Amino acid sequence: MRSALIQYIYILKQLDMPNNYSCPECKSKMNVGNSLVFSAKSPDNERGLIFLDTELGNYTKTTHPEFELQEGVEYKFYCPVCHFKLNKEENFHLVKVHMTDENGKEVEINISNIIGEYCTYKIQEKKVEAFGPDAKRYSNYLDVPDEYRKYL
Numbered sequence: 001m002r003s004a005l006i007q008y009i010y011i012l013k014q015l016d017m018p019n020n021y022s023c024p025e026c027k028s029k030m031n032v033g034n035s036l037v038f039s040a041k042s043p044d045n046e047r048g049l050i051f052l053d054t055e056l057g058n059y060t061k062t063t064h065p066e067f068e069l070q071e072g073v074e075y076k077f078y079c080p081v082c083h084f085k086l087n088k089e090e091n092f093h094l095v096k097v098h099m100t101d102e103n104g105k106e107v108e109i110n111i112s113n114i115i116g117e118y119c120t121y122k123i124q125e126k127k128v129e130a131f132g133p134d135a136k137r138y139s140n141y142l143d144v145p146d147e148y149r150k151y152l
């Protein structure tokens with residue numbers, strides 16, 4: 001009886017979660033609780049998991065204390081499920097995941113691969129929404145004619 005209630009509360013919490021993130025390659029869900037989970041690697045080959053807040057524009061990151069993120073350093077980001085590299089081929093600085101928003105619409109999300117650089121882009125067919133204090137950084141790259149948007 002008690003476990004059924006706990007399960008019910010758990011389902012309610014899941015429903016309450018506005019944004020669902022998934023890997024563009026294997027389609028596995030990448031968010032657990034309020035965190036978007038990445039597997040990451042520094043240029044010095046330090047590897048670990050990064051928990052990033054699922055709220056767009058919130059840059060709270062949690063890692064294991066032994067996996068210390070270095071400010072200003074570029075990391076490689078991977079899907080924690082299939083290990084597909086999420087840094088874009090055509091722009092290594094941008095990390096790509098898919099997101100299903102509260103209306104069930106799938107959009108592309110890009111974040112910076114540089115620790116301490118705060119920018120997020122929500123990319124839909126004809127529109128790019130930018131979040132974060134460093135949002136201007138890649139706006140020139142993302143501001144391209146529509147016919148090229150599909151290659152982003």
Ligand SMILES: [Zn+2]
Nearest residue numbers: 023026079082
């Ligand atoms: Zn994957």
